[in-house]
Amino acid sequence: xxxxxIETRTARPSSVVSPERAHAFTKIAxxxxxxxxYLIATYYVAWANLQFQSLILVAAIYxxxxxxxxxxxxxxxLFSLGVGxxxxxxxxxxxxxxxxxxxxxxxxxxxxxxxxxxIGAILGATSLRVSxxxxxxxTFIFTLVITVLATDLQITNGQQxxxxxxxxxxxxxxxxIGQPIAWCVMLALFAVTFAVWSIRRSLIYxxxxxxxxxxxxxxxxGVRAAPIKIIVFALASAAIGGAGWLFxxxxxxxxxxxxxxxxxxVLIMILIxxxxxxxxxIIGAAFVSMFPxxxxxxxWLQEVLYGILSILAVTIVPDGATGALKRIRAxxxxxxxxxxxxxxxxxxxxxxxxxVGAERAWLDRLLPAVHSSAPKANALGDAMAPIxxxxxxxxxxxxxPPVLNRVSVKVLRGHIHGLIGPNGSGKSTLANIIAGRLxxxxxxxxxxxxxxxxxxxxxxxxxxxxxxxxxxxxxxxxTTRANVLVGTYGLVPGVGRRAVIWPLLRSAHRxxxxxxxxxxxxxxxVGAERWADRRVxxxxxxxxxxxxxxxxxxxxxxxxxxxxxxxxxxxxxxxxLAWILRELKGRGLTIIIIEHQTRFLFPxxxxxxxxxxxxxxxxxxxxxVLGHPIVRRVYLxx
Amino acid sequence: xxxxxxxxxxIGAIYGLLGMALSISFYVTRVINFAQGQMLMIAIIVAAxxxxxxxxxxxxxxxxxxxxxxxxxxxxxxxxxPILKADRxxxxxxxxxxxxxxxxxxxxxxxxxxxxxxxxxxxNDIPIRLGDAVITGQQILALLVAAFAVAALEFVRKRTLFGxxxxxxxxxxxMAESIGANTMIVSAVTFALSGLIAGIAGVLIAPRTFANPYxxxxxxxxxxxxxxIGGGPENPANAxxxxxxxxxxxxxxxxxxNSQASDWFPFLILVLVLIVTPRGLFSxxxxxxxxxxxxxx
Numbered sequence: 001x002x003x004x005x006i007e008t009r010t011a012r013p014s015s016v017v018s019p020e021r022a023h024a025f026t027k028i029a030x031x032x033x034x035x036x037x038y039l040i041a042t043y044y045v046a047w048a049n050l051q052f053q054s055l056i057l058v059a060a061i062y063x064x065x066x067x068x069x070x071x072x073x074x075x076x077x078l079f080s081l082g083v084g085x086x087x088x089x090x091x092x093x094x095x096x097x098x099x100x101x102x103x104x105x106x107x108x109x110x111x112x113x114x115x116x117x118x119i120g121a122i123l124g125a126t127s128l129r130v131s132x133x134x135x136x137x138x139t140f141i142f143t144l145v146i147t148v149l150a151t152d153l154q155i156t157n158g159q160q161x162x163x164x165x166x167x168x169x170x171x172x173x174x175x176x177i178g179q180p181i182a183w184c185v186m187l188a189l190f191a192v193t194f195a196v197w198s199i200r201r202s203l204i205y206x207x208x209x210x211x212x213x214x215x216x217x218x219x220x221x222g223v224r225a226a227p228i229k230i231i232v233f234a235l236a237s238a239a240i241g242g243a244g245w246l247f248x249x250x251x252x253x254x255x256x257x258x259x260x261x262x263x264x265x266v267l268i269m270i271l272i273x274x275x276x277x278x279x280x281x282i283i284g285a286a287f288v289s290m291f292p293x294x295x296x297x298x299x300w301l302q303e304v305l306y307g308i309l310s311i312l313a314v315t316i317v318p319d320g321a322t323g324a325l326k327r328i329r330a331x332x333x334x335x336x337x338x339x340x341x342x343x344x345x346x347x348x349x350x351x352x353x354x355x356v357g358a359e360r361a362w363l364d365r366l367l368p369a370v371h372s373s374a375p376k377a378n379a380l381g382d383a384m385a386p387i388x389x390x391x392x393x394x395x396x397x398x399x400x401p402p403v404l405n406r407v408s409v410k411v412l413r414g415h416i417h418g419l420i421g422p423n424g425s426g427k428s429t430l431a432n433i434i435a436g437r438l439x440x441x442x443x444x445x446x447x448x449x450x451x452x453x454x455x456x457x458x459x460x461x462x463x464x465x466x467x468x469x470x471x472x473x474x475x476x477x478x479t480t481r482a483n484v485l486v487g488t489y490g491l492v493p494g495v496g497r498r499a500v501i502w503p504l505l506r507s508a509h510r511x512x513x514x515x516x517x518x519x520x521x522x523x524x525x526v527g528a529e530r531w532a533d534r535r536v537x538x539x540x541x542x543x544x545x546x547x548x549x550x551x552x553x554x555x556x557x558x559x560x561x562x563x564x565x566x567x568x569x570x571x572x573x574x575x576x577l578a579w580i581l582r583e584l585k586g587r588g589l590t591i592i593i594i595e596h597q598t599r600f601l602f603p604x605x606x607x608x609x610x611x612x613x614x615x616x617x618x619x620x621x622x623x624x625v626l627g628h629p630i631v632r633r634v635y636l637x638x
Numbered sequence: 639x640x641x642x643x644x645x646x647x648x649i650g651a652i653y654g655l656l657g658m659a660l661s662i663s664f665y666v667t668r669v670i671n672f673a674q675g676q677m678l679m680i681a682i683i684v685a686a687x688x689x690x691x692x693x694x695x696x697x698x699x700x701x702x703x704x705x706x707x708x709x710x711x712x713x714x715x716x717x718x719x720p721i722l723k724a725d726r727x728x729x730x731x732x733x734x735x736x737x738x739x740x741x742x743x744x745x746x747x748x749x750x751x752x753x754x755x756x757x758x759x760x761x762n763d764i765p766i767r768l769g770d771a772v773i774t775g776q777q778i779l780a781l782l783v784a785a786f787a788v789a790a791l792e793f794v795r796k797r798t799l800f801g802x803x804x805x806x807x808x809x810x811x812x813m814a815e816s817i818g819a820n821t822m823i824v825s826a827v828t829f830a831l832s833g834l835i836a837g838i839a840g841v842l843i844a845p846r847t848f849a850n851p852y853x854x855x856x857x858x859x860x861x862x863x864x865x866x867i868g869g870g871p872e873n874p875a876n877a878x879x880x881x882x883x884x885x886x887x888x889x890x891x892x893x894x895x896n897s898q899a900s901d902w903f904p905f906l907i908l909v910l911v912l913i914v915t916p917r918g919l920f921s922x923x924x925x926x927x928x929x930x931x932x933x934x935x
Contacts (some may be wrong), residue, residue, distance in 0.1 A: 009838055079729040126913060136729065138865065144859065150904040261736075268733050300748035307741035314730035314737075637934040 042186040043525070045076055046178025053182060057250060059289040060189045066269040066281030067192050068236040074276030075199070076229055077132060077212035081263040082123065082139030085146040085430075086116045086237045088258030090244020090466040092156055095253050098165040100155075105165055105245075112245045113238040125229040125459050143260045151253040161254025164247075181249045189282075190244060192239060195500040197278045202502035203495045203515060206482040208232070209475045209618025217473035220378040220435060221551065222461035222490045231496075274312045274320030276477075283321050360583065362521045365586045367556050383448045385449065386410035387559060388434060388465075393443035395429055403429045405614045406443070411559075411607075416581060416591045418601050420625075421611035422634060430611070431561050434592070435467045436460040447559070464558035468565060470594075476537035480528065480547040483536055484519035487551035489613070491515065512525060522550035527576055541568040549577070553584065560584075561592045565599050574600050602626065641771040642889050643759035648777035650885020651784035653867075654744035657786060657877030659832040663710075663868030666828040667722060669731040673713045674836050675741035675858025679851060681837030683746055687755050695758035703837030710833020713738050714826050716849035722811075739854060745775035747859020755848040762845035780842045784882075787835060788875045795874070804828060836861075839869040848916045860884065863887025863908050883919070 045056050065083050072078040090112050097103040103545065127138035137309075150156045167181040176184060201206055210218040211225045218225050247253070265288055273284025295302055297552050310622045317324050388411040395404040404426045419427045432438040434445055436457040444453045454459055466487070474483045492511040502508045523529045527547040531539050536547065552560050566574045578600060581591055595601040602608070602622040610617040610625055612634050620627065625631055663671045667885060684705045685698030721730040761775030794897040795801035806814040807821045813883060814821050839857075861881070865871065868880020884904055891903035912918055 073729075079732070081732075093740065132729075136732070138912060141866075141905060141912070145902065145905045148905060152898050152901055264733065264736055267729075268737075269735055300744040300752075303744035304741050304748070307737040307739075309745070310737040311717060311734045311741070314733045315724070318724055318728070318730060383705065496834065 012268070014413045018297065024223065027149065031268040033209040033484045034284065037192060038186075042183060044179065046182035047233045054250060055290065055293060056183060057185045058247075059286050061184050061243050061247050061250075062198065062266065062289045063276070064189055064192050064246075065240055065266045066273070066285045067196050067278075068074035068239045068243070069266050069283045070270045070277075071196055071199070071236045073231050073270060073498075075205075075208040075212065078128070078248045079132065079231065079267065080233070080235060080236075081136055081260060081267070082120075082142045082237070083240055083266045083407035084262040085139070085143035086262055087244045087247065088118065088143075088150055088255075089116050089119065089261065090148045091248040091258070092150060092162075093243075094245045094247045095162045095164050096155060096570055099499055101161065105168065105249075109242065109245050112241045116241025116244075117234045117238030119235035123232055123237075123245045124233040128229055128233075133190065140260055142146065142265070143258070143263050147255050147259040150258065156255070159255060161252050162251055164251055164253050167249040168249040177320075181246070185246050188242065193278065197476040198502040198504075200278060201498045203485060203488070203492070203512060204477050204499040206475065206485045207489050207495070210480055210483070213475040213477070214473040216298060216437060216457070216469060217475075217551070218486065219437070219467075220456040220461055220467050220473075221486050222555075223456050224324035224456075224485070226498070234448045236341070265270045266315070270320075271318075272310070272320055277322045277569030280320050280322045287514040301549055321617065359525060359527075362524045363583050363587070364578070365582065366454055366518060366521045366525060367553060367589070377510060386446070387413040387444040387448055388592065390430070390434065391444050391446070391451075393430065393433055393440045393445070394435060394440065395426075395440050396584045401614075402441070402615050404433070404440070405547075405615055407614070407615065408443075409609050409619065410591055411590060413590055414588055416585055416593065416604050416608040418608035418613065418622075419575070419592060420596070420598070420601065420608060421617075423438075424613075425611040427611055428563055431563050432592055433465065435465060435561055465557065466557040466559070467546075467561035468548045468552055468563055470563040470567070472541075472548045474536045474544060474547060474551075477535060478524060479533050480539060480550075481516065481519050482546055484522050484550045485515055486488070486553050487522070487554040488515045488518055489555075491518075501633075518554055519550070521555035523547070525553070525580060526550050527573070542570060542573060545569055546573065549565070549580075553589070559592070562593075563594045564596065565593065566597045578604055580583045640769060641892050642679075643886060644768070644771050644773050644777070646886035646889035647882055648694065648773070648780050649843075649889065650864075650882040650887070651780045651878075652839050652843045652857075652881070653860045653864040653884050654784055654878035654881020655787060655835055656857055657864030657868065657870050657881045658791065658874045659835040659839070660861050660865050661874045661877045662791065662835070663714075663829050663832040664808050664865075664871050665874065667714075667718055667825050668808060669718050669722070669735065670733040670759075670862070671710075671713060671829070671832065672732065672858060673709075673717065673742060673854075674858070675835045675854030675862060676739045676742040676830065677713075677836035677854075678843075678857050679842035679854035680709050680742065680746065681706040681840035682757065682844040682847070682853065682856045683750060683851065685841050685844060687750060689758045689861050690755060698758075698885070699760065699841045699851060702841050703834050706837025707830045707834040707839065710829040710831075711826050711834070713800065713833075715831035718829070719822070719825070719855045739858070742744055743851055743854055749852070754848045757844040757847075757849050759845045760841075776845055783838060783842060784878060787838075788878050800824070821852050860904070863904050865918075867904075867908055867911050867919055869915075869920045872917065873920075876918060879920050880918065 032331075037104050045053055048056070065087060066599060069080060069083055072080050093115065094105065094108050096354060097108055098105050123142060124135075125137065126136045151158055156162065165608055167184070167562060170177070174180070199208075207218065207223055208228070210221070211223060211228060214223050219384065251353045266285075269284030269288045271284070272279045274280030274286060292302060293307060295305065297305070313320070390407060390409045390411075393404050393407045394402050396402040399632050407426070407430060409430070410420075419430065422425050429438060433440050435449075436452070436459065437454055440453075444451055446452065446464060447463055450463075452463070455463070475486075492515065495511075497507050520529060520532060523532050526549050528543050528546040528550065531547075539547070543563065547566060550563070552562070565577060569577060574597065582591075585591060593601060593605070602625075605622055606620055608622055608625045609619040610628070610631050612630075617630055617634070618628055620628070656674060659677070660670060663674075681702035685695070685702035688698035688701060689695040713735065713786050717734040718731055719727065723731070723735055732809050741764055742824065746788070759776075761779055764775035764779065766774050766775065796806070803814065803819045803824050805818070806819060811821045814824075862883045864881035865877040866876070866880070868876040870877025870880060888900035888904055889905055891899035895903065
């Protein structure tokens, strides 16, 4: 437990019920009230007249589609136009198999979801290799193909479509609940909303957003981005297929209900409502699906108005209705408190009031000296085994001269190893090759004695190697603490599996608390805890750098690679950084630093490798390097 | 067989022109203008209405593409520019250009009525015999225009300052601005040009399709398929090759498979092409895909 937390909690006056308990109780009561209200509303819908009921049910099904699309577009930045296609497969599959072949509709639901999920996985696997726009185009074509098939095939009865199956009657004792299909639709909407809401409260949420906005950072934190994207897309596709299953009970199933303009409308829904929010897609779906009912004008003018509204939505309020509401509320709050102090923004982020002892305590908690079991006396010959060993690395981009030419560097366990050289000498390229972000043209990399040439960045991160980037790769939308949480990925198991029911799990609460505390400790260790609740987009460059550093040692790694860590830091922060790095070294970490600030670097390093024009000039101690004539000429300029 | 090839090539030329129109605006702004088909449609409607009102049909042929050109510029300022200004890497343009198309389509339907109206035959009633096959004057005109458009665009792209500024705008608008290019003018002119090409395609095909406000969607889809098959995003000429191939394949499917096969066969081809070479058949290396944002250091 964080001492600060304990203090604040015990300091509160103890009443009959502890405040924590009371808080939990209010939460449960609020949740129960929401569920009860929702059930009453559903009951009302289930007994409503047919016209109103079908309006609500169609809107609810569209809300499911919009939530599913938002799970890929909002969380992962994958703008799919395949919604119509998966929706169609769900509806046609169910209709044809139940009416023509007499399958039981309930048995069909898992089948439908399995089929659409598989198709989604295949589509994702083939199209996500290239880039976002390619994915959009592929899913667009997918919907086109499905619509064309539905129009031209015999079995789908062309443009006229098919009459959907009847929803099975419920047993008599359940008759008072009203229309069973209404319950099914509304409960499905509830389940999907809950799942999406849970994901936004789980540890996977910052990870997903980091895949969206800063994939190299996610990979460097041990997140395998590609399979996660495919899995999320496949799950969303399966849910859309399930929505198609629900939809076919509402009446006729015909091609025009599933063409690409449906996919587009669902996209408009999430953009109108607010992308990457839970209520946004629901608001958008309600608006778009009720628009023709609410606006009684000439159908062409209605379409014109709809077109104008959708243009306005994406151009004037790109963050949608929820974003606009948030801004209005923020303005109202500000007006209500005219003298409200602006949140303090310390000019110098480094918190001088913290004693060195306290900092060391945080580092101790964060990085218990597990690595000290590693040979301490590495002056001895046996302990000199390199922890990172680059052998004869050559790298070139397509044509042209090699960026690295037969570079061999050995980094010893527990060392701080400097990499210097003029711009363009291949330092960052070498770091990228060690970290697995680039693949060398020839040569091989050994980490902890194991050849890792077949491993990508995420795999190497899981073996205890973390790195920072020359220009910080962070998710601007998230707080610095949430970004540091990405670094903890892999410390607790099953983050992805538990995400959809996250708030219900005791273990999830515990892990969340532990990881949040770790992230807080890491931020404290770099002196940036005052910025923990600020979004990265709003913090100065130096804090971004410090946050990046915190993400690197929050998982207690063995090797860290820092690519120009002192850039953008004030001189006090640089001093502090040097202090931390020495502390980390004392805890057995191996550190590789690329840096231009030689005054910072040389006193710190055990060994320094000098690169020039893709070749190693020499590797030696700081003094050897400083005394070397070529280094003085090419790099130090004297 | 020869007849099928010929009619395939002529319809393919139309798809190719539309694909080229799509790809030149993509080339500069990295946006697929989903309202492109509506430009083809408006040219046809303007020409049809003018000739219905008793003017010389060739006046309509001249003014129709001009209307399309204006619409192209409008689509840039309404549907594309505001989005790119806010966030160059968002997908909002997908919604706004399709929304723009929806507005145009339905406004026209409201203004002139949703029915199909006749179109003057122009050169369509001049048959020319080539062996067993027959080709009309209009079809020959379409092929000539297509060839001219390919040559002219290649020239502009490679040999003129405008083409190079266009490339610069595509790669990095801020950079292009900073070296003195007015990216707004460049983009607006590009959209005007793409509107013009779509409009010309419209009056070329109109004697066969007649005039209907809802023509745009179908042609837009086929133009898009042509662009993607050929690899138009890399080079507008590729879209034309893709279009010609698409036309021949569609006609071939119609005569060898069944009369509805052209509805689905092109998509099958497109899926295969995209699986094998995601960047289009005639592309060399340059990706269609927008460059990754260079994160400010």
